[in-house]
Amino acid sequence: MRYWLFKSEPSTFSIDDLASCAHQTEPWNGVRNYQARNMLRDAIKLGDGVLFYHSSCEPPGVAGIAEVVREAYPDPTAFDPHSPYYDAKSTRQNPRWFMVDVKLVRKFSQFLPLAEMKRHPALSEMIIFRKGNRLSITPVTANEWKTILKLAK
DNA sequence: GCCAACGTTGGC
DNA sequence: GCCAACGTTGGC
Numbered sequence: 324m325r326y327w328l329f330k331s332e333p334s335t336f337s338i339d340d341l342a343s344c345a346h347q348t349e350p351w352n353g354v355r356n357y358q359a360r361n362m363l364r365d366a367i368k369l370g371d372g373v374l375f376y377h378s379s380c381e382p383p384g385v386a387g388i389a390e391v392v393r394e395a396y397p398d399p400t401a402f403d404p405h406s407p408y409y410d411a412k413s414t415r416q417n418p419r420w421f422m423v424d425v426k427l428v429r430k431f432s433q434f435l436p437l438a439e440m441k442r443h444p445a446l447s448e449m450i451i452f453r454k455g456n457r458l459s460i461t462p463v464t465a466n467e468w469k470t471i472l473k474l475a476k
Numbered sequence: 477g478c479c480a481a482c483g484t485t486g487g488c
Numbered sequence: 489g490c491c492a493a494c495g496t497t498g499g500c
Contacts, residue, residue: 358483378497379497379498379499383499437499455480456482
C-alpha cells in the first residue's frame with residue numbers, strides 16, 4: 324500500500340464536506356492534469372492512504388486522512404456540459420479523465436498547518452515543497468505519513 | 477492582489 | 489515540432 328496527498332480547496336470541497344457525505348465516501352472528481360490523472364488511473368490502489376490537504380485558504384495544511392475505497396473509473400463530470408469540469412474531448416467510449424473514491428478515516432483533532440510542516444526536517448523532501456509544484460495529487464513516503472500523523476494527532 | 481512557476485493552446 | 493501567449497495554481 325502507498326500514501327498520497329490530495330489537495331482540495333475547502334471552499335470547493337473540505338474535509339467536513341467529506342464527513343457529511345453518505346458513508347463519508349465521495350468520488351475525487353475534477354482532476355484535469357495528466358500527471359495527476361496517471362497517478363489516479365495507474366498507481367493509486369484500494370486501501371491506499373490519503374492526506375486530505377486544504378489549499379488556497381488560511382491556513383493551508385493537512386486536515387485529516389482518508390483511504391481509497393474504489394480504484395480508478397471514468398470521471399463522469401467530464402461528460403456533463405453543465406459541469407465546470409466538462410471536457411468535450413473526453414467521451415464515454417474513450418474517457419480521458421479518471422477518479423477514485425475516497426472514504427474519510429478521520430479528521431485530525433489538531434489541524435496541521437503548512438507552516439508547521441515546513442519546520443519539520445523529516446518532511447523537508449515532500450513534493451509539495453518543491454519549487455513550482457502545482458500537482459494536486461502527489462505521492463507521500465511512509466516516513467512522511469508517519470511523521471504527519473504524529474504531528475497532527 | 478501579487479506573482480513565480482508551470483501546463484496548455486494554437487499559429488506557423 | 490517550436491515557442492509565444494495565455495490561463496491556472498497556490499503560497500504569501
